[in-house]
Amino acid sequence: MVSWALHRLSGLALVAYLCLHIFVIHNLAYGPERFDRVMELLGSPAFKLMEIGLLGVILYHAFNGLRVIIIDFWGGTKIQKQLFWIMMVIAAALFVAGAAPIAGHLLNALAH
């Protein structure tokens, strides 16, 4: 049940993020200055940290979603728990791979 509850919550969070994302990117229409200003704000360490969080949420939702798809189409209800942890291991690996460069940028930015 926990996996499902987290899936729902992460899904709702991602919808909220998506809406925001569309608005932010729409700043392109107002020319380079305004866009870069907004982007600079988003490039701040606080937002970078949130970006790492976002990556985690996305990966959880994506890989638990994949687990559900596997169960729906190919069975595997009997090993659903194992499947969950396998998916989480993959997601965690990707998280490390994805978060490292962002963290790198972040540290760079902080060092300067």
Add this chain to the structure above:
Amino acid sequence: MQKIRFRIKRFNPAKDRRPHFEDFTVEAEPETPVLDCLHEIKWHQDGTLAFRRSCGHAICGSCAMTINGQNRLACQTLVKNVGKNIIVEPLRSFPLEKDLIVNLDRFYERFYSIMPYFVNNSPPPDTERIQWPEDQELIDEAASCILCASCTSSCPSFWADDDYIGPSALLKAYRFIFDTRDQAQKERLALINTSKGPWKCHTIFNCNEACPKDIDITNAIARLKLKLNDL
């Protein structure tokens, strides 16, 4: 013999406005079923305690209740499985009647709603209809459902919306839809293909964990979803 502490949710419609907990102590062996402990209380301590039970060995489906937070059959749950402090509550999400007895009308209505009977109107042969063992095995597990309501009562989708057909009735639908001898597949699929049907199943697995007969209910519902998509 050891002392087992029971916290039982009590509600007497003639006296109480809302449910409350009462404590009892029972001497029991680790191998004593919880049902026998409840009987010990009812028969020797407090005769007002009300609960349903019939067969006593996990096939009639009467004594489903929430024991230490999980839906179980009291007759199949031994003291050693749940510890020395046992909290017993009625099945959740059904209207409470008295103590551990809930009103299952809603549950049975869902069961009746999916044409829960075998249909084959072609004239039967003189002997049995042939069914291959592998075809029989498709429905064998689903046919062992005891209608105890543990699954439906454990389902978050049902908690949120008791119009949901629910895992038990969907499992019953599966039992007929995947019976190679049945001829009402189309009607039955149409009956469940509503917004209150299998689409309300979000692969949460509570039903599988609650099922005292270890039936893979989630899988049955997943097969129904595929069938409804002609996959």
Add this chain to the structure above:
Amino acid sequence: MAKLHTYDVLIIGAGLAGTRAAIELADTCSVAVLTKVFPTRSHSTTAQGGIAAALGNMEPDSPEEHMFDTVKGSDYLGDQNQIEILCNNAIPTVYELEHIGVPFSRTPEGRIAQRPFGGHSHPRACYAADRTGHVILHSLFEQSVRAKVNYYSEFFVTELLLNGGTVCGAVAADMKTGELHIFHCTAIMIATGGGGRIYRITSNAHVGTGDGYAMAFNAGIPLQDMEFAQFHPTGLYPLGILITEGVRGEGGILINSEGEPFMERYAPDMKDLAPRDIISRAIYDEIAAGRGINGKEYVYLRIHHIGREAILKKLPEIYKFCMTYVGVDCTKDPIPVMPTGHYMMGGVPTDTMGRVIADENNTPVPGLYAAGEAACESVHGANRLGCNSLVDTVVFGRRTGKDMREYLAEAQRPALPAGPEKKTEALIKKLLSKTDGIRISELREKMQGTMMENCGAYREEKRMQKAYDEVRELAADYDKIALDDKTQQFNTELQEALELKNMLDFAAAVAYSAMQRKESRGAHSRVDFTERDDANFLKHTLLFKTDKEPHTAWRDVVITRYQPKERKY
């Protein structure tokens, strides 16, 4: 004021017999089925091993052989005309069940699979793993839903109403509200099942309290052959939960503390598949001879040699029971078993069409029917063969339904007696008004104890007398009981009190009948009369209720084809 309902037919009990009859009647007349539990919770659902029919799917078989096995199994007390009906109808009945969707296990050729069973000379038990009763009851219940049968669930029938010897209705309490209801009807079927709960150790459901026996007995109907109470040899030690004969049908062997497969000594030919009375006695004898496991009152049932896969496929429930209740993995270790109270061969006497008969001359009671374990059509005689009870319920359930339909075409609905609910009302009022007294459990436990000790598998005059006297005393003490629960809604304590009254009524009949039969036959085994006595006792006991001691009459056994012979296996 009690609520009044009018129906053509009232069926009391929603197990296999009642449900089958209801389906038969639903499209032509108004039927109400009263049941004290939701239909699928009925005790029929616990039947495990199979339903007997000479389909011959595994090896050649015939209804004649089925009939002979059943006659021999009954120790020649079964009525052979009834047994012939049973065995001939068994085959179409099982096919009919298959046609309404029962998911039987299959042979590789796609036919109904059959397994050997005790006392049957061929593999005859059609099964669905080890939940045969469960799938049949569910299938019949489902068909009754299709036929729109009216169920009154959680209604407890307290009394049959007769008007001048003709059935006219029944009084029932709605357990949910505590209200009394009067059902006015033309015909009634008693399908209340058995009463194994009079014994301390029993495989029966908690609802198996013999309400039908008491209901009929108190209405002046005789009870037939009540002394024959079957003990199933393999109840799980120490709870008494049934371990199906199917385990032995699949190759299971009973062994004692010395590791000896002892049934070879008691039944050299059929060994572990001998009839139940013989095996139960053999286990008691082994225990008495000190060969119980660890000196205790049980023996072992060994099944692991047929292989884990076969066990998980054919006996999944048994595997689970053993794991859950005694922590035994039966794919590796033997199962501890002991005999357990199981089945009442006796009951309300009926004729070939399920009509209840009022005396030794087979005079029918107009409008009253019975089938299933509540009835004694006498197909089981002195000892029932395994998997014959399921087929009995469905065959005679259907016949009863058919005959009721014919009866309704001509019969009038008699008037109800004045104030029909008064007696029940007074009884319940008395039970609820008493504030100080003894608990029902005290009486019940004493009754179960004395019946188990003194009227169990082995019997003798003075112990049976003791059982009878004690039960009578307990019945006299019934007036002293007081209930904790005085409320109306779901007063399950009140229901238990009413059930206890029923049990006390018919437990006395069991003990009393048993004293009348001074011989050993089938399940009735006396240490003071060890031989079967065909000259004096090849007849059915009929017990009538009177104000004092019950009155005993004897009814002839119908013998058509097989003359009594010595019973050897």
Add this chain to the structure above:
Amino acid sequence: MSDEKKQEHTQSMWVRNTGTGGSRTWLFQRLTGLFIVLIILLHFGINHLIGTGEVTYDVVANRLSNPLWKCFDMAFLTFALYHGFAGVWVVVADYVQTNSWRLAIYSALILSGILLYALGTITILGFPFK
């Protein structure tokens, strides 16, 4: 069924019949989910592993001048919006059981979905803005 109950029953019919949508919604949710996983991995890989991760007007402008990128981003926008809003729709169907609330929320969802899709489309297809 009592009259009162019957009335309640008809009143809630709308609620009964709108909700999780049915077989196709279920299927699309899974298909779009799969696509999004693929797209998002690509998106992430390109932006953060291959690219510098810096998002400036020039970088984005460079990308959006490529019709292939426009297609990629449109697909992303379409699938993500659909998947997300269908998901919210299902959550609402589970928890909102009154007609008026459900009507209000569903209307809002449809409206904001269309608006967001329009906005996103303008951003992607309208670029460069003249």
